[in-house]
Amino acid sequence: MSVTDLQSQLNDLLKQLSPERLRVLADFAAYLANAESESATQELLEIPGLLERVKQNHATPKNQYTSWRNLRSDV
Numbered sequence: 001m002s003v004t005d006l007q008s009q010l011n012d013l014l015k016q017l018s019p020e021r022l023r024v025l026a027d028f029a030a031y032l033a034n035a036e037s038e039s040a041t042q043e044l045l046e047i048p049g050l051l052e053r054v055k056q057n058h059a060t061p062k063n064q065y066t067s068w069r070n071l072r073s074d075v
Helices: 003-014 019-045 050-059
Strands: none
């Protein structure tokens, strides 16, 4: 079943739910989204040296940056 089919099925089912059940579903959807986000964050944190590189890049003065347009004029 495609994502579009699943979304359509979900929309049809949502119309049948009471406001109380919609709140429960919204809470559950928020929980699932948060769990997925946490999983992705954990995956990124497991990349060796990534956090240090991000901190180093964050500390780099902007005048030391090079515009990507200057690097890739064909983009």
